[in-house]
Amino acid sequence: MSFAGWPARAAAFLVDLAVVGAALVLVSFSGLPDSDGGLAKLAPYLVIAAHGINRWYFGGRSGQSLGRHLLGIKLVYERGLLPIGALQAFLRDVAHAADTIVFYVGWFFPLWDAKKQTFADKITSTVVVKA
Numbered sequence: 001m002s003f004a005g006w007p008a009r010a011a012a013f014l015v016d017l018a019v020v021g022a023a024l025v026l027v028s029f030s031g032l033p034d035s036d037g038g039l040a041k042l043a044p045y046l047v048i049a050a051h052g053i054n055r056w057y058f059g060g061r062s063g064q065s066l067g068r069h070l071l072g073i074k075l076v077y078e079r080g081l082l083p084i085g086a087l088q089a090f091l092r093d094v095a096h097a098a099d100t101i102v103f104y105v106g107w108f109f110p111l112w113d114a115k116k117q118t119f120a121d122k123i124t125s126t127v128v129v130k131a
Contacts, residue, residue, distance in 0.1 A: 001129055002129060002130045004128040012073060015067030019051065019066055023051070024047055027046055052090075054066055057089075059075060060084055073128050073129065073130055074130075076127060077125060078121075078125045079125070088124060093120075096118070096120045098123060099120055106118050106120065
């Protein structure tokens, strides 16, 4: 098993953020009315749906969000190397709060950790491997 390095993980995360950015741009330029009761109130839900489908559904089901797929890496359980499922992918994203709360140290933990795990990976017993 070959663990994915920090540069690939960071680049995959940036691609996934670009998906959210693209959703924001599409919603912004969609011509949705801004009046009360207009479709513009759906915009945040559309952006969350784009993020959820990419990171939680596809990321959980196959281990690969768009970013991970493009970078050739995969998110799996530490034991068994199976994809983690949508709920666990969501909980892992929530657990990234632990990476952030300690002055962002958790995000850089893969640089020196033997399994190249963030705090969120340790909490959810996941690893990111080369696909």
